[in-house]
Amino acid sequence: MRLTGPALRLTVLIGESDTWHHKPLFTEIVHRAHGAGLAGASVFRGIEGFGASSRIHTSRLLSLSEDLPVAVVVVDTEERIRAFLPQLDELVTEGLVVLDPCEVIRYTGRGAAPESEGEPE
Template sequence: MKLQGEAKLLRIFIGEADHWHGKPLHEAIVIEARRFGLAGVSVFKGFEGYGAHSRIHSSKILQLAEDLPVLVEIVDAEEKIREFLLVLDQMVQEGLITMEKVEVIRYLPKERS
């Protein structure tokens, strides 16, 4: 798959404790994005943050350490991202989803030897 030039970056801010059909939500999103044929997905675990409820989640506070912030980033062409938003609408019950324009400079798979 070749992706170059203008694309979209989708950011999904969720909690580590969020689940979808028995799996951690971030894992389920990665699986669905791959099944959907999206160019790439990365998941980042935060060590502190808060969301709509203004409740601070921090790795410093033991009782809240199990629900740390998680960020899922997906990059692909706008049409594919917008189609995938319909899938996310079902999966993400609570969180924040943002989208912004990005320029893909290089996206190439490593050649297999």
């Protein structure tokens, strides 16, 4: 798959301990994004943060390090990202969903042929 030009970045900010049917919520989001044929998804674990509860979660305090912030980031075309949003409505009961316009400079899946001779993969 190749993707360049205007795109939409979807960021879902949730807690590491949030679950969906007894498995991590971030895992369910990634699997659904994959099932929807989106370009890709990455999960980033935060080291400190707070949300609507105003409780600071940090990796520096053992007692609060069990629910660190997690960001799931997906970039694809606006049409494909917006088509995916209803699934997030079902999954995310507490958290923050952010959409940002962005520009993809180059995205080529592994194993794809290079765009021109001499261009690195």
